[in-house]
Amino acid sequence: MNHQLQTALHEADLSREAIFERTSEIFERVLYDSAFLDGPNFTTFHPFDLRRMFDLYDRFFFGQGCREVLGDVPLHFGISKRMTRSAGTTTRRERRTHALGPVHREYEIAVSSTLLFQTFCGEERTVTVSGLVCHNRMQALQRVMEHEMVHLIEMLLWTNSSCAARRFQSITHRFFGHVEHTHELITPREKAWTQYQIRAGDRVGFRFDGHHYTGIVNRITKRATILVEDPRGSRYSDGKHYRKFYVPIQMLQKLD
Ligand SMILES: [Zn+2]
Known part of the structure; x- marks a missing residue:
């Protein structure tokens, strides 16, 4: 010491x-x-x-x-x-x-x-x-x-x-x-909100590998985690099945 x-x-x-x-x-x-x-x-x-x-x-x-x-x-x-x-x-x-x-x-x-x-x-x-x-x-x-x-x-x-x-x-x-x-x-979370008005829980659309998807923002870190309903995806606590995507915020389009 x-x-x-x-x-x-x-x-x-x-x-x-x-x-x-x-x-x-x-x-x-x-x-x-x-x-x-x-x-x-x-x-x-x-x-x-x-x-x-x-x-x-x-x-x-x-x-x-x-x-x-x-x-x-x-x-x-x-x-x-x-x-x-x-x-x-x-x-x-x-x-x-x-x-x-x-x-x-x-x-x-x-x-x-x-x-x-x-x-x-x-x-x-x-x-x-x-x-x-x-x-x-x-x-x-x-x-x-x-x-x-x-x-x-x-x-x-x-x-x-x-x-x-x-x-x-x-x-x-x-x-x-x-x-x-x-x-x-x-933080990325604040930036997502102030720049793109996107936050957890929002419904968003995005393109991935030539397909268009819609899902819910689950989390925002360096990218946003989007859950897209898909019967082949994992089961979540709401009983539905989702596939997870990691998408840069600027690629998201907010839907309402
Ligand atoms: Zn500390």
């Missing part, structure tokens, strides 16, 4: 100015050093950028306590297109190469590219992450990284981590000024 990091976590209570100064410095440095980021509203990013951002946060906010506690334990960074609700995740993986061997532990922080890339596209509403207004993808990414770092720190020090719990929220508030533990980045 790293007492230095733990003490820092209990005692720190940063002023708004101190937070602003440090996070602005990180904003500048990550952008400046990156071979991938093409501006505050970047159109591409790389796990290297996440690593760089993480290490700067660790240095400026936690006295490199995260790296110190991690030691040789690998920390990976990932970018996921498939995350359509969470903006970020922190996971611990443990495995043994043989039954009595030592446990290998590793961590990963992953960020959703889908949510970042479909937000800050000229939408009308204000975008907040962790309750703080963000003006560009870079700021949103920073708020997501701050949140995920606290998950990692909790996992490292106390094994379990929950952002719905008071301890987590106290840390993110004192270090980063977060006032919420959720994000309001634009």
